[in-house]
Amino acid sequence: MHSDPNFLVNIARPLGFFYLILCALNWGAALLLWRRGAQTLFHLPFGGGRLAPSTVQGDGHGGVALEHSAPGIPVTDVVLWIVVGAAFFVCAPLAMIQSPPMLPHAFKETINELSGPVTLTLGSLFFFAILFVFRGFFSKPIVGWAGLNLAMLGMGMAVTDANFKEIVAKPDNVPIVGLIFLLGFFTWLATHKAVINDNRIRQGLPPVEKDDSEKVLVWPDLVYTELICMIALTAFLLVWAIALQAPLEEPSSSVKTPNPSKAPWYFLGLQEMLVYYDPWMAGVVLPSVVLLGLMAIPYLDFNRKGSGYYTIEERKFAYLIFQFGFLELWVILIILGTFLRGPNWNFFGPFETWDAHKVLAQNNINLSEFFWIKGLNEALPKAPTGSSSLTEFGYILYREAPGIILVAIYFILLPPIMAATIFRKFFVKMGFIRYMLMSNLLLMMFSLPLKMVARWTWNLKYFISIPEYFLNF
Numbered sequence: 001m002h003s004d005p006n007f008l009v010n011i012a013r014p015l016g017f018f019y020l021i022l023c024a025l026n027w028g029a030a031l032l033l034w035r036r037g038a039q040t041l042f043h044l045p046f047g048g049g050r051l052a053p054s055t056v057q058g059d060g061h062g063g064v065a066l067e068h069s070a071p072g073i074p075v076t077d078v079v080l081w082i083v084v085g086a087a088f089f090v091c092a093p094l095a096m097i098q099s100p101p102m103l104p105h106a107f108k109e110t111i112n113e114l115s116g117p118v119t120l121t122l123g124s125l126f127f128f129a130i131l132f133v134f135r136g137f138f139s140k141p142i143v144g145w146a147g148l149n150l151a152m153l154g155m156g157m158a159v160t161d162a163n164f165k166e167i168v169a170k171p172d173n174v175p176i177v178g179l180i181f182l183l184g185f186f187t188w189l190a191t192h193k194a195v196i197n198d199n200r201i202r203q204g205l206p207p208v209e210k211d212d213s214e215k216v217l218v219w220p221d222l223v224y225t226e227l228i229c230m231i232a233l234t235a236f237l238l239v240w241a242i243a244l245q246a247p248l249e250e251p252s253s254s255v256k257t258p259n260p261s262k263a264p265w266y267f268l269g270l271q272e273m274l275v276y277y278d279p280w281m282a283g284v285v286l287p288s289v290v291l292l293g294l295m296a297i298p299y300l301d302f303n304r305k306g307s308g309y310y311t312i313e314e315r316k317f318a319y320l321i322f323q324f325g326f327l328e329l330w331v332i333l334i335i336l337g338t339f340l341r342g343p344n345w346n347f348f349g350p351f352e353t354w355d356a357h358k359v360l361a362q363n364n365i366n367l368s369e370f371f372w373i374k375g376l377n378e379a380l381p382k383a384p385t386g387s388s389s390l391t392e393f394g395y396i397l398y399r400e401a402p403g404i405i406l407v408a409i410y411f412i413l414l415p416p417i418m419a420a421t422i423f424r425k426f427f428v429k430m431g432f433i434r435y436m437l438m439s440n441l442l443l444m445m446f447s448l449p450l451k452m453v454a455r456w457t458w459n460l461k462y463f464i465s466i467p468e469y470f471l472n473f
Contacts, residue, residue: 007162008098015156016096019088022152026085029145030078038076041142077142084149091156101153102160103351112349115340118456121449124332128323135312139192147188151181161351167339171247176265176338183331193310207309259343259356268337269330275345276451278472286448293441300438302429321442329448364461371402396466403464407473410447415439 033039094100114123131138138144159165168177197207216222249258263271273282305314312319342348343356365374372378383395397404415436419427427435454460464473 007165008100008160011159011165012096012098012100015100015159016092018156019092019095022149022156023085023088023092026081026088026149030081030085033076033081034078038078040074040076041080043074081145088153095156100160101157103157108161108349108351112352115347115349116456117336117340117347118453120336120340121328121332121452125328128327132320132323135191136195139188139195141192144188144192148185151184158350163353164350166354167350171244172265173338174244176334179265180331180335187327190310191312194312197309197311198313201311201313207311209309260341260345262337262341265334265338269333272333272337272341273448276448276455278470280470281473286444289441289444293445296437296441300430300434321445325445329445362459364455364459366462366465367403367406367460368400368465370458370460372399392468396468400464400466403462403473407463411440411443414443 091101114120138147155168159168167173193208197209200207262268270282270287273286276282277286301318303315303318305311306318339350340347342354343358346358346360348354348358368380372380381395381399383392387395418439419435423435423439426438430438451460451463462472464471466472
């Protein structure tokens with residue numbers, strides 16, 4: 001990446017149109033809310049009076065019923081989004097005259113410092129936990145729309161940085177950015193519907209899907225809908241193909257490979273896993289375990305609730321495991337590989353220049369080296385020269401005994417301990433075989449983030465390293 005003196009000139013018009021689109025979206029939302037009936041959010045005090053929010057009560061459908069509790073000038077949701085749209089309208093001409101809102105340099109440097117793999121992984125986990133615990137608040141439409149506006153404003157301010165724009169505007173990465181926003185929207189929408197149903201179930205009411213169970217005919221309703229979607233998607237793809245160049249690179253050559261050389265976005269999770277596991281483990285064993293686990297779900301699941309309607313409370317364990325596996329162990333890996341992995345597969349911040357000469361001194365060592373060399377200050381056990389194959393194999397097991405014992409404790413002793421403590425109800429309902437299968441699938445899933453954190457923090461390469469037999473874990 002390099003600095004372009006005409007960078008702001010090149011992005012001025014597209015960024016201006018971007019802010020105009022955000023302005024139109026907010027004014028359109030205000031018009032829609034006005035037609036439905038504006039709701040007062042709070043009252044502005046007269047003179048020097050204090051701000052007095054209205055009392056908010058749930059209505060069981062995810063909306064809000066408001067009781068005015070203070071005098072003053074009412075501020076409705078319509079007014080709020082008109083003001084937000086006006087702010088974006090002001091940003092549009094500023095962007096077109098090459099003076100757009102920008103992120104402070106200190107803020108970008110802080111983001112670069114916090115974009116390390118450990119901080120990103122643990123931070124995203126904490127963020128998802130906050131969203132889950134306070135899902136009743138974050139699933140409200142006004143909060144979701146506010147979050148979208150903040151995300152769009154952050155994107156508009158971030159693309160004024162040449163390094164960030166170079167990453168997100170690559171033809172390969174544009175659809176990934178769009179997919180992230182779509183993923184956020186549909187996750188929010190599903191959570192919103194689930195919170196509504198959970199509130200109704202607490203009140204003794206059936207889920208919304210049970211009340212709205214009218215059948216729809218395939219012809220003409222479904223076919224017309226599919227036809228309209230097909231035409232709209234075709235038009236969208238035509239505009240996409242005209243506006244964005246195909247991500248074609250120069251002809252491949254055995255003497256010159258791209259740096260970094262990345263897989264397609266849907267394989268970037270596997271490519272990231274290759275950093276921490278042997279190819280046979282990351283490319284064959286773990287994907288096979290994922291497929292087997294997905295096939296085993298219908299036989300492991302004993303909870304018959306939540307069929308045909310959105311809910312979280314009735315399927316909390318399944319919901320948390322799925323979200324952790326999908327968002328944390330797949331989507332975050334794709335984001336890492338797409339936006340933060342640069343030349344030589346080093347980590348770079350989103351506002352950091354991709355320097356191909358950046359060198360990080362790393363000395364990854366195995367657990368056996370930790371134990372024997374650093375812990376006991378001894379050389380690794382090695383069979384005497386001329387020993388039989390059986391003797392050499394015994395010395396290998398002796399050398400890797402710390403890792404073998406640790407892995408055995410993890411996969412063999414932890415399931416009974418969990419069955420006697422936190423998973424006692426699961427063990428009683430599932431039985432021995434189904435419980436052991438579920439627990440080992442869970443432990444295999446959690447081994448990935450444990451291995452990643454161990455590599456990032458202690459430079460641990462393998463728990464068990466037996467290169468003599470191509471067995472590394």
